[in-house]
Amino acid sequence: MSAPAAAADVRSDVPPVLVEGVTVRFGAITALSEVSFTVEPGTIHAIIGPNGAGKSTMFNVLSGVYRAAEGQVRFGEHRLDRMRPYQIAGIGVARSFQNIALSAGQTVAENLMLGRHHLTRAGFVAAGLRLPRATREGRVHGERVAEIAEFLELGDKLHTPVGVLSYGDQKRVEVARALCTEPRLLLLDEPVAGMNAEETDRMAEAVVEIRSALGISVLLVEHDMGMVMSLADRVTVLDFGRRIADGTPAEVQRDPEVIRAYLGSGDEIDPAEAAEAAASGASSSSETPGMPS
Numbered sequence: 001m002s003a004p005a006a007a008a009d010v011r012s013d014v015p016p017v018l019v020e021g022v023t024v025r026f027g028a029i030t031a032l033s034e035v036s037f038t039v040e041p042g043t044i045h046a047i048i049g050p051n052g053a054g055k056s057t058m059f060n061v062l063s064g065v066y067r068a069a070e071g072q073v074r075f076g077e078h079r080l081d082r083m084r085p086y087q088i089a090g091i092g093v094a095r096s097f098q099n100i101a102l103s104a105g106q107t108v109a110e111n112l113m114l115g116r117h118h119l120t121r122a123g124f125v126a127a128g129l130r131l132p133r134a135t136r137e138g139r140v141h142g143e144r145v146a147e148i149a150e151f152l153e154l155g156d157k158l159h160t161p162v163g164v165l166s167y168g169d170q171k172r173v174e175v176a177r178a179l180c181t182e183p184r185l186l187l188l189d190e191p192v193a194g195m196n197a198e199e200t201d202r203m204a205e206a207v208v209e210i211r212s213a214l215g216i217s218v219l220l221v222e223h224d225m226g227m228v229m230s231l232a233d234r235v236t237v238l239d240f241g242r243r244i245a246d247g248t249p250a251e252v253q254r255d256p257e258v259i260r261a262y263l264g265s266g267d268e269i270d271p272a273e274a275a276e277a278a279a280s281g282a283s284s285s286s287e288t289p290g291m292p293s
Helices: 055-062 085-090 108-114 124-128 132-151 167-179 197-214 225-231 249-254 256-263 271-283
Strands: 017-026 029-039 044-048 070-075 093-096 185-189 217-221 234-239 242-247
Touching: 017 055, 029 055, 029 070, 029 234, 044 055, 044 197, 044 225, 055 185, 055 217, 085 093, 093 167, 108 132, 108 167, 132 167, 167 185, 167 197, 197 217, 197 225, 225 249, 234 249, 234 256, 242 249, 242 256
Parallel strands: 029 242, 044 217, 044 234, 093 185, 185 217
Antiparallel strands: 017 029, 017 070, 234 242
16 A cells, blocks of 8 residues: 555644644653654654654643643644643544443444534433434434444444454444544544454555545554555654654655664664564554553
8 A cells, every 4th residue: 555645625624733842751751852743734644663662652642641741732723731631622632542442332323422422512401301402413413423433334333232343343433433523633542453454454444534535634653564654644753752753654764763763773774674674573562561652
């Protein structure tokens, strides 16, 4: 798969994401050190790096879970680094999680409807009494949920309990629930982690379709280098909490600092061999439990 072109019609309300000098500390440990990069509107932007590089920490800053000690993150006029997670969701930033966080006993439709919660205007009483406006609103949300499920090839599973779905289907439900919030920026935390080759290809195609069809920005953290290099418009590489490279996939694969980070060697290593080794090593690894990543 070759790198896709940017979305033909980027939504007019999608601003860039400006990460400027972000530093995060956990006691004496500096998880991120003055990291800066820009996610241009309507692009697929990947953050990669070896274990412990700070990728998940950066995602947690973007989604309001962690606070930066220094620096800032801007999304249009909003300072994400000063907002709580529910406020960030309210301005159009959605996140899927590496570890599936779904209600296994509920159906796909019920899980996806949770993503519509902050868009609901009818109050608890109106919904409980089944007042006409609450009924109409519920029908509109239900239609949108069905549309998003169909978009991610889950239409025939809407009434199936999530717990009986395959792992790949559950990962797509996770992404679908994020889309149900109607985001302008979609954060995907290792969307193909644990998937087989077929499931990975399907998810990769879905990410391209999401960007192209919705005109939104996609920022992803991923260990699968083959997927990253085929999908991303731009790649930011972290190592030990520092940004060591930022550029197109081709530029990043040739960068000596990236080769060193993955292989512990210098410029004499052939870039193609380095990329292959990085892909095989990173795709089989995961973040160290209990440590900032």
